[in-house]
Amino acid sequence: MPTKTPSEQSAEQSGFLRDPEVQLMLRAKEGDDEAFGQLVNVYQDRLANIFRHLVAGQEAAEDLAQEVFLRIYRARNGYQPNARFSTWLFRIANNLASNARRSKGRRKEVNLVGTASGPMGVRPQEQLAIAKSGLMPTRQLDQRELQVVVQNAIEQLSDRQRMAVLLNKYEEMSYEDIGQAMEMSPSAVKSLLSRARENLRQILEPYMQLGRDSK
Amino acid sequence: MDKITRLNTDHRADLVAYLDGELPDGQARAIDQILAGNQVARHEVEALARTWELLDALPVFKASKEFDTRTMTALKLGDVKYEMTSHPWFRYIKRGTNMVVWMLVLGISGYLGFRLTSTWIPNPQEQILQDLDLLQTFDSYQEIQTVDFLIRLKQIGLFDSPPQKD
Numbered sequence: 001m002p003t004k005t006p007s008e009q010s011a012e013q014s015g016f017l018r019d020p021e022v023q024l025m026l027r028a029k030e031g032d033d034e035a036f037g038q039l040v041n042v043y044q045d046r047l048a049n050i051f052r053h054l055v056a057g058q059e060a061a062e063d064l065a066q067e068v069f070l071r072i073y074r075a076r077n078g079y080q081p082n083a084r085f086s087t088w089l090f091r092i093a094n095n096l097a098s099n100a101r102r103s104k105g106r107r108k109e110v111n112l113v114g115t116a117s118g119p120m121g122v123r124p125q126e127q128l129a130i131a132k133s134g135l136m137p138t139r140q141l142d143q144r145e146l147q148v149v150v151q152n153a154i155e156q157l158s159d160r161q162r163m164a165v166l167l168n169k170y171e172e173m174s175y176e177d178i179g180q181a182m183e184m185s186p187s188a189v190k191s192l193l194s195r196a197r198e199n200l201r202q203i204l205e206p207y208m209q210l211g212r213d214s215k
Numbered sequence: 216m217d218k219i220t221r222l223n224t225d226h227r228a229d230l231v232a233y234l235d236g237e238l239p240d241g242q243a244r245a246i247d248q249i250l251a252g253n254q255v256a257r258h259e260v261e262a263l264a265r266t267w268e269l270l271d272a273l274p275v276f277k278a279s280k281e282f283d284t285r286t287m288t289a290l291k292l293g294d295v296k297y298e299m300t301s302h303p304w305f306r307y308i309k310r311g312t313n314m315v316v317w318m319l320v321l322g323i324s325g326y327l328g329f330r331l332t333s334t335w336i337p338n339p340q341e342q343i344l345q346d347l348d349l350l351q352t353f354d355s356y357q358e359i360q361t362v363d364f365l366i367r368l369k370q371i372g373l374f375d376s377p378p379q380k381d
Contacts, residue, residue, distance in 0.1 A: 033287070040286055044278040052276035062278055066286050073290045143272065150272045168235070169270050175237045186237075194231045201266040208265045 021085035029076045036076070039085075040069055047093060050166050053154065054097050064100060068092050083180060090171065090181040094163055101159050146207065153203040161196035168193060222249060222256050230260055234267070 016022050021042065027035035047068055051061035071092050082088075154162060160182070167173045167181060175186040175193070182189070222230075226249060232238045233246045250257050343350070359365055368374065 033291075036290075037283065037287055040283050044282050044286070045276075048278035048282070049276045053273070058276070058279070061276065062282055065278060065282070066289060069286050070290060070293055074293070146269075146272045147274055150269055151274070154270075154273065165270075169267070170275075175232070175235070190232045190237065191228060193235075194228045197231045197263055197266060200270075201262050204266050204269050205262060208262065208269065 016081040016084060019084050022081045025076070025079055025085055026081065029079050036073060043089060046171065049170060050093060051097065053166055054159070054162060055100055064096050067096055084177065086171070087177050087180045090167060091183070094182050097163060149207055150204065153200055156203060157196050157199060161192060161199070164189060164192045165196050222253065222259070230263055234260065234264055
């Protein structure tokens with residue numbers, strides 16, 4: 001990878017300086033805790049949502065989100081605006097999610113056939129015709145049931161696929177930004193998302209018409 | 216009949232990027248041409264797009280109301296601990312304290328172990344040391360043979376100190 005000249009680096013940095021969140025972080029670096037508090041307010045829900053879809057439980061998700069902010073806060077004295085603030089934040093989030101997955105082991109892949117009630121407290125799985133069995137859904141799904149089906153589909157993705165999909169969907173991040181957050185090249189992100197969304201398509205295709213009808 | 220342009224593996228891999236607007240212009244135009252002439256490809260793209268829309272059904276979670284207050288408090292507390300432990304002198308003191316504690320533990324353990332073993336396991340040499348006076352005069356005692364004889368010698372004044380001359 002060709003190294004950038006000092007002037008190229010400085011021009012890039014000055015570009016990132018226009019990011020209002022970078023400005024807040026630079027104020028936090030100078031000791032302005034209120035500025036850091038604003039960053040917490042901006043990102044707390046977004047991080048909680050991403051982590052909630054990656055790990056089980058609201059408490060675990062909030063612990064991870066808090067750890068992200070803790071790491072950023074500790075690093076504030078050496079902060080340099082080399083990237084968009086969100087890219088840096090989600091890179092830390094991705095690393096923490098990877099560590100959490102390694103320590104807890106892979107989440108059990110949810111089988112849509114005959115499982116007990118999940119955290120949402122419903123048993124639509126027993127009523128739904130299952131894609132794996134090749135049967136088509138026999139009736140319309142309500143929104144709650146569709147939510148469970150889509151959530152189960154997401155959970156069947158690999159951890160990296162899931163993270164890329166969540167960043168793409170909820171944060172509307174470009175492939176380049178996703179690549180920086182997940183430490184991959186943009187072409188690797190393209191392949192990853194292609195496989196992930198193809199997997200989702202195969203799982204959800206039987207429900208697509210029903211999903212449209214239930215809206 | 217129009218020629219049907221088929222999707223190859225590369226094109227298939229590009230469909231998602233095409234939907235996301237992430238393809239360079241040349242590749243995007245190539246996909247446009249394929250879609251114009253291939254109903255199967257159009258169906259696939261439509262299915263991918265509708266799959267993406269279905270993700271809108273996912274629940275959107277939020278942080279709890281106290282999250283920001285709790286987080287800022289945790290940051291301040293974490294910062295205080297972190298500042299102290301980040302100093303080099305703290306590490307040296309910690310290392311030195313660990314060494315001293317371990318040396319004390321080993322020393323005390325060794326001493327206690329020695330005391331315990333010396334109580335339970337008798338030392339034959341210690342018995343000899345206790346009886347050393349007796350052993351040094353043992354030959355004389357063998358010549359005397361009995362205690363009664365010693366008592367009679369004492370009675371006749373054999374062991375009395377000689378009178379001091381003025």
